[in-house]
Amino acid sequence: MKIKILPLIIISLSIIVFIIFFKGLKNSNIYTPNVNIEKNIPIFTALSFDEEIKINSNEIFQGDKFYLLNIWSSWCMPCREEHSFLIDLSKNENLIIVGLNYKDKKNNALSFLSKLKNPYNFIFLDKDGTVAIEWGAYGVPETFLIHEKKIIKKVVGPINQTSFSDIKKLLK
Amino acid sequence: MASVIGYYSLIFGLIFSLIIIFISIKNFKSSNNLDPKIVYFTFLQFFLVIISFLALIVSFVNSDFSNETVFNHSHTSKPLFYKISGTWGNHEGSLLLWLLVLTLFIFLFLAKSKDQPKNYRVLTSLFQQVIIFGFFIFLIATSNPFNYIYPKPEEGLGLNPILQDPALAIHPPILYLGYVGTSIIFSSVLAAIITNYISKDWAKHIKYWVLVSWVLLTLGIMIGSIWAYYELGWGGFWFWDPVENVSLMPWLALITLLHCLLVFEKKLILTSWIIILSIATFTLSMCGTFLVRSGILNSVHTFANDPERGLFILIFLFSLIFLSIFIFLFFYKEEKKIINFFWLSKETSILVNNWFMMYFLSVVLIGTTYPIFLEVVTSEKISVGPPFYHKLIIPFLIPFLLAMAVGPKLKWIKSTLESQIYLIFYLIISIFLSIFLIHILNIEFLFNTMLVSSSLFLFFTSLRDFLINKTKKLSQNIAHFGFSLLILSILFNNILGNEIITNLKIGETFKTDEIKISFESVDQENHKNFKSIIGKFRVEDSNGKTEILNPELRIYNQPNIITSEADIKTNLLSDKFMTMNMVQNKEYFNIRYQIKPFMIWIWVSVLLISLGGLISLINKRYEN
Numbered sequence: 001m002k003i004k005i006l007p008l009i010i011i012s013l014s015i016i017v018f019i020i021f022f023k024g025l026k027n028s029n030i031y032t033p034n035v036n037i038e039k040n041i042p043i044f045t046a047l048s049f050d051e052e053i054k055i056n057s058n059e060i061f062q063g064d065k066f067y068l069l070n071i072w073s074s075w076c077m078p079c080r081e082e083h084s085f086l087i088d089l090s091k092n093e094n095l096i097i098v099g100l101n102y103k104d105k106k107n108n109a110l111s112f113l114s115k116l117k118n119p120y121n122f123i124f125l126d127k128d129g130t131v132a133i134e135w136g137a138y139g140v141p142e143t144f145l146i147h148e149k150k151i152i153k154k155v156v157g158p159i160n161q162t163s164f165s166d167i168k169k170l171l172k
Numbered sequence: 173m174a175s176v177i178g179y180y181s182l183i184f185g186l187i188f189s190l191i192i193i194f195i196s197i198k199n200f201k202s203s204n205n206l207d208p209k210i211v212y213f214t215f216l217q218f219f220l221v222i223i224s225f226l227a228l229i230v231s232f233v234n235s236d237f238s239n240e241t242v243f244n245h246s247h248t249s250k251p252l253f254y255k256i257s258g259t260w261g262n263h264e265g266s267l268l269l270w271l272l273v274l275t276l277f278i279f280l281f282l283a284k285s286k287d288q289p290k291n292y293r294v295l296t297s298l299f300q301q302v303i304i305f306g307f308f309i310f311l312i313a314t315s316n317p318f319n320y321i322y323p324k325p326e327e328g329l330g331l332n333p334i335l336q337d338p339a340l341a342i343h344p345p346i347l348y349l350g351y352v353g354t355s356i357i358f359s360s361v362l363a364a365i366i367t368n369y370i371s372k373d374w375a376k377h378i379k380y381w382v383l384v385s386w387v388l389l390t391l392g393i394m395i396g397s398i399w400a401y402y403e404l405g406w407g408g409f410w411f412w413d414p415v416e417n418v419s420l421m422p423w424l425a426l427i428t429l430l431h432c433l434l435v436f437e438k439k440l441i442l443t444s445w446i447i448i449l450s451i452a453t454f455t456l457s458m459c460g461t462f463l464v465r466s467g468i469l470n471s472v473h474t475f476a477n478d479p480e481r482g483l484f485i486l487i488f489l490f491s492l493i494f495l496s497i498f499i500f501l502f503f504y505k506e507e508k509k510i511i512n513f514f515w516l517s518k519e520t521s522i523l524v525n526n527w528f529m530m531y532f533l534s535v536v537l538i539g540t541t542y543p544i545f546l547e548v549v550t551s552e553k554i555s556v557g558p559p560f561y562h563k564l565i566i567p568f569l570i571p572f573l574l575a576m577a578v579g580p581k582l583k584w585i586k587s588t589l590e591s592q593i594y595l596i597f598y599l600i601i602s603i604f605l606s607i608f609l610i611h612i613l614n615i616e617f618l619f620n621t622m623l624v625s626s627s628l629f630l631f632f633t634s635l636r637d638f639l640i641n642k643t644k645k646l647s648q649n650i651a652h653f654g655f656s657l658l659i660l661s662i663l664f665n666n667i668l669g670n671e672i673i674t675n676l677k678i679g680e681t682f683k684t685d686e687i688k689i690s691f692e693s694v695d696q697e698n699h700k701n702f703k704s705i706i707g708k709f710r711v712e713d714s715n716g717k718t719e720i721l722n723p724e725l726r727i728y729n730q731p732n733i734i735t736s737e738a739d740i741k742t743n744l745l746s747d748k749f750m751t752m753n754m755v756q757n758k759e760y761f762n763i764r765y766q767i768k769p770f771m772i773w774i775w776v777s778v779l780l781i782s783l784g785g786l787i788s789l790i791n792k793r794y795e796n
Contacts, residue, residue, distance in 0.1 A: 007501045014497070018490050024468050024544040025482045077675060077762075081755075 041069075041149055042134040049101055049109070049123035060098060060122055066171055067146040068097045070120070071132055073104045074112035076140040082158035083116050089164075090119035094171055099123040102132055102140050145170060175239045178227030179318040181220040185275075186308040188217040189301050196298040206290050210297055211282050217304075218275040225272050228317050229259050237328050240319035241265060247330035249701040249729065257341030258331045263465065264317035266344055270461075271311060273352040274304050281356050281381070288377060295363030296356075302495075303355050306488045314481045333702070333728040333735045339399040347392025347419065351457050353385035354422055357429075358454035361447055362496060365503045370447070372437055378450075379433045380789065385453075386426040387785040393419050394778045401771075402738050409774065412558045414469040417540045418460025421533055425453040428529040431522050438584060439519055445526065447504065451496045456537075458489045468544060514586045521579030528572045535564045566623070569659065573626040576655070577633045580648060595633065602628035615667055623663060630656035651784025657777035661770040668746075668769040677760040688712040689765060702728040704737075707752050707761065721750040721765075747771035 045056045061067050070086060072079045090097050099120035101109050104127075113120075126132055135144065138156050145153040145167055153170060155163045192213050199207040228241070232255045237243045245262045246255055259265045278300040285293050311317070334340075360378055364370050396416070401409040410416060429449040432442045463469050466482025513520045539556045546552055581592055606624035634653040637645065672689070674682045681690040692708045705725040712718045724737040734754065741748040746769040753762040 007497070010497055010501075011494070014490065014493055018486070020545055020548050021462070021468070021486055022483070023548045025466055025486065 041144075041146055041151060044131050044134050046100075046131050047125040047127075049099070049125050052125070055124070057124075060124075061146060061149060064148055066095045068095055068167070069100060069135070069144040069146060070097060071100045071102050071126075071135075071137055071140050071142045073102045073140050074108040075104065076102075078158035079141045080116065082141055082143075082160070083119070085159045085164045086119040087117055089167065090121075092168075092171060096121045100126050100131060100135075102126050103129050174227040174230040174234070174236065175318040175320065178224040178231070179316070181224035181227065182308065182312055182316075182318075185217050185220040185224070185271075186305070186312065188213050188220065189305040189308055192217070193298060193301045193305065196294050196301065200291060200294045200298070204290065206293055210294070211279075214275070214279050214282055214297065218272075218279045221268075221272050221275045225259075225268055228265055228268060229256055231318075232256060232259050235328065237326070238321055238324040239317075240321050241317045243321055243325055243328045245331050246328040247701070248327060250331060250336070251700060253338075253341065254331060254336045258335075260344045261331060261335045261340070264311075264315045266348070267307070267311050267315055268317050269344065269348055270352055271304065271307050273348050274300070274307060274355055277353055277356045278304070278359075281360075284380075285377065288373075289367060289369060291367045292360075292363050292369045292374075295366055296359045299359035299362050300355060303359065303492070306491075310481075310484050310488065314484055330728075333726065333733050334403055337399060337403055339395050339403075343392060343395040343399060346388055346395060350385045350387070350389025350392050351419065351422060351460075353381065353388060354426065354454040354457050356381050357385065357450045358492075358496070361450035362499050365447065365499055368503075368505070370443060372440065375433050375436045375446070379430070379437070382426060382430050382433060383785050383789045386423070386430060387782045387789065389419065389423050389426065390778060390782040390785065393423065394775065394782075398775060402740055403735075409771075412539070412556075412561050414540050415460075415464050417536050418456070418463055421456045421460065421536055421540075422453050424529055424533045424536070425449055425456055428526050428533075429453060431525060435519050435522050441519065442523070442526075444506065447500060451500070455489070455493055455496070458485070458492065462486055462489050463540065469540070516582060516587045518579060518582045518584050518587070521575055521582055524575050525572070525579060528568060528575070531568060532565055535561065539564075567619075570622050570626045573630050573656070573659065576652060577626075577630040580637070580645070580652065581633070598632050598636070599625075599629050602626075602632060613667060620663075620667065624660070627656050627659040627663065631660060647784045647786075647788035649784075650787065651781050654777045654780030654784060657773060657780065661773035661777060664770050665768055665774065668767075670767045672763075672765045674763050674765075675755065675760045676763050680760075682763075686714050687765075689763070691761070691763070702726045709750060709763070711748065711750075711765070719748060721748065723750045723752045723763075725752060725754060742772055744772065745769060 041057070041061060043057050045054055047053065048055050068086075068089060086097060089095060097120050099122070101123055124131065132140075132142075135142075141158050143155040143159055143163075144151050147170075153163075153167065155167075159167070192210055195207055195209055195213070199210065228239075230236075231239045231242050232246055233252065235242065235246060235248045235255070237246075241262060241264045245265075246258050250258070260269045278297060281300070282293065282297060285296075357378060360374075360381070361370075364374050364378075393416075396419075397409045400411070429446065432445045432449060435442050436446055462482065462485040465485060468482060513523065539560055543554050543556060546554055578592070578595060581595065602625045603621070606621050606628055609624060610621050630652065634649050634656060638649045638653060641649070672682070672684075672687070674689075676682060676689070676691040678691055678694055681688060683689075688711070690710045690712075692710055695706045695708070697704045697706065703726070705727070706722050707724070709721045709723070710718055711721055719741055721739045721741060723739045726735045726737060727733075728735065736751050736753050738749055738751045740750075746767055749766040749768055751764045753764075755762050
C-alpha cells in the first residue's frame with residue numbers, strides 16, 4: 001500500500017497545479033489597480049499641519065461639497081510641476097483642497113508653501129506615510145477628487161493638462 | 173518565396189519527427205545496432221530547420237513585409253545587423269530558434285555517443301523527438317513564423333528600439349543553447365531509467381552535457397544582465413523579474429545536478445537526486461517557457477499574449493511531467509543500499525550544499541508562481557519584488573558560503589578536523605578583515621560583517637588552493653573563487669553605491685560637498701533610424717578629478733519611441749553611470765547619476781565561474 005500512495009499524491013498535486021495554471025491563463029494579466037472609485041473614503045485621524053493637533057477626517061470631509069485630497073511633499077519634484085494647477089483649482093469656490101504632507105520636514109514644507117503659494121484650505125500631516133497607505137496611494141504626488149464621501153476621480157502622479165481639465169469638468 | 177520554403181521545411185521536419193519516432197520504436201525492439209537511418213534522418217531534420225531559420229533571416233534581410241512576423245518586427249530603415257538579429261527578437265522567430273537548438277542537440281548527441289549502449293541511444297532519440305514533435309506542432313499551429321499577409325504592406329512596424337542592441341543580438345542564441353540544451357539531459361535520464369543504465373559511465377557521459385548547458389546558460393544570463401544594466405537605464409543588473417527568475421531556476425537545478433554527478437561518479441550515491449534533478453531541469457525550462465509565453469505573468473520581456481499558446485504549452489508541459497513521473501515510478505528500481513554519511517566528509521558537504529540550492533530554487537519558484545496561485549484562489553493580486561528574495565536568500569548565503577569553502581577540503585567518506593586547522597586561521601583573518609572594513613565604512617554592523625567574512629573566507633581558501641594546487645582541481649577552484657568574488661562585488665556594490673537624481677538646465681550646476689555636476693551643452697546627431705541628443709556633463713569629485721559624461725537620448729522614428737542611453741565610465745574600482753531624460757514641456761532634463769563600485773568585477777566573476785565550467789569541459793585531466 002505504501003508504494004501506491006506516493007504516486008497518487010504526486011499525480012494529484014500535479015493535477016492541482018495544472019488546474020491553477022489553467023485558470024490563471026484565463027485571468028487577465030493586466031494589473032489594473034483597483035482604484036477605490038465609488039468607494040467610501042477611509043476615515044483616519046491625523047495631526048493638522050498648522051497647530052499639530054489631532055483631527056478626525058470626518059470633521060474635514062463633510063456634506064455635498066467637492067474635496068480634492070492632494071498628497072504632496074517638499075522634496076518631491078513632480079509636486080512642483082503640478083503646483084500651478086492646484087493654485088488654479090484653489091480659485092474654484094465649490095472646491096476645498098486638502099493637502100496631505102507626506103514624510104516631510106516641517107521647515108522645508110513651510111518654505112515650499114511660502115515660495116510657491118499655498119493652495120490648500122487645510123493640511124494634514126503624514127509623517128510616517130501611514131495615512132497615504134490608508135488611501136491606497138502609490139506615491140507622491142497623488143490626488144483624489146471626493147464628492148459625498150466618495151472618491152470620484154484619482155490621479156496618480158502629477159496633475160497635467162488632461163487630468164486638470166477632467167477635474168474641472170467634474171466640478172461643473 | 174523564402175517564406176514558402178521556410179514553411180514547407182517545417183512541415184517536412186515535422187514529418188521526419190514522426191518517421192524517426194517510428195524507426196526508433198522498431199529499432200528498440202529488434203537488432204543489436206543503432207539503425208543508421210535514425211542518425212541520417214536526425215541530420216536531415218536539423219538541416220530542414222536550418223533552412224527554415226535561414227528563410228526567416230532572408231525574409232527579414234529583404235524586408236519582405238508579406239510575412240507577418242517581418243511586418244510586425246522590422247522596418248526598411250533598420251540597419252542590416254538588427255534586421256538579422258530581429259529574427260529571434262520576437263515570439264515566432266525565437267521559437268524557431270528553440271527548435272533549431274533542440275534538433276542540433278539531438279544530432280550532436282547521436283554523433284557523440286557512439287560508445288554508449290544502443291537501447292539507451294535509441295530511447296534518448298525517441299524522447300527528444302517527442303519533445304521536438306511537440307514544438308513543431310506548437311510552432312506550426314499557434315505561432316507560425318511564415319504567416320502571409322495580403323495585400324503586402326508597404327512598410328513594417330519596426331523593432332522595439334531597446335532590442336536594437338549588440339548584446340541583445342547574441343543574448344537569445346546563447347541563452348537558448350543552455351536553456352534548451354537541458355532537454356537532452358531530460359531525454360537521456362528517462363532513457364537511462366528504462367534501460368537501467370544509471371551508472372558511472374552514464375554519469376560521466378551526461379556530465380558533459382550538463383556542463384555545456386550550464387556554461388552556456390551562465391553566459392546567456394550574464395549577457396542579458398549586462399544589457400539590462402546599460403540599456404534599461406535603471407543602473408541595476410538583476411531585477412528579480414519573472415523572466416530572469418525562470419532562467420535562474422534551471423541554472424540552480426543544473427549546478428546542483430553537476431555536484432550530485434561528481435559525487436555519484438565516485439560513490440554511486442544520490443541516485444534519486446540525480447534523476448529528479450535531471451527531470452526537473454528541463455521541466456523548469458518548459459515551465460519558464462509557459463510562464464513567459466502565455467502572458468500569465470507581467471514582465472519586461474513582453475511577448476504577444478495569446479491564451480491558445482499558453483494552453484498548448486501547459487498541456488504539453490504536463491504531458492511531459494506525467495510521462496516522467498510514470499517512467500520514474502514504474503521503471504526505476506531503487507537498490508536498497510545502506511549508506512552512511514559521516515558528518516565530516518565531502519559527500520555530506522555536497523548534500524548540505526544541495527539542500528541550500530533547493531531552498532534557493534524554491535524561494536525563486538514560489539516568488540514567481542505564488543502570485544498566480546493567490547490570484548486564482550482568492551482573486552487577490554500581489555506582486556513579489558526584490559525585498560522578498562533578498563530577505564529570504566541573503567541570510568542563508570552565510571552558511572552556504574562557509575560550506576562551500578570547507579567542503580572541497582574534506583575527504584570522501586571520512587575526514588578529520590586535525591588536518592584542517594589552517595581553515596580556522598583563515599576564518600579568523602576573514603572575520604578581522606571584514607570587521608575592519610565594515611568599521612571604516614560605518615554601516616550596519618553584525619549582519620554585514622558575517623556576510624563579508626563568509627565570502628572573504630571562501631575567497632581566501634579558494635585562492636590558497638589555487639596557489640598551492642596550481643592546475644589540480646583548477647576548474648573547481650576557479651568557479652568557487654569566482655562565486656566568492658561575485659558575492660563580494662555585489663555586496664560592496666550595494667553597500668557603497670551612491671545615486672544623485674536632479675533636474676538641470678543647460679549651463680546649470682548641481683553641487684554637494686562631495687560632487688559637482690555641471691551640464692555644459694547639448695549636441696544633436698542624425699542617424700539612419702534615429703536622432704540623438706547628446707548631453708555633455710562635467711563631473712568633479714571632492715579630490716578635484718573631473719570626468720566628462722555624455723548620456724544620450726535617442727528618438728527613433730519607427731516605431732516612434734524615445735530611449736535613453738546611459739553613459740558609463742568604467743574603471744577597476746567603480747562605474748560612473750549617467751542617464752538623462754526629457755521632462756515634458758520643460759527646458760530642463762532629469763539627470764540620474766550613479767556611482768557603482770566594483771561593477772566590472774561582477775561580470776568578471778561570472779566569467780570566471782563559466783571559465784571553471786569550460787575548463788572541466790575541455791580538459792578531463794583536471795577533474796577528480
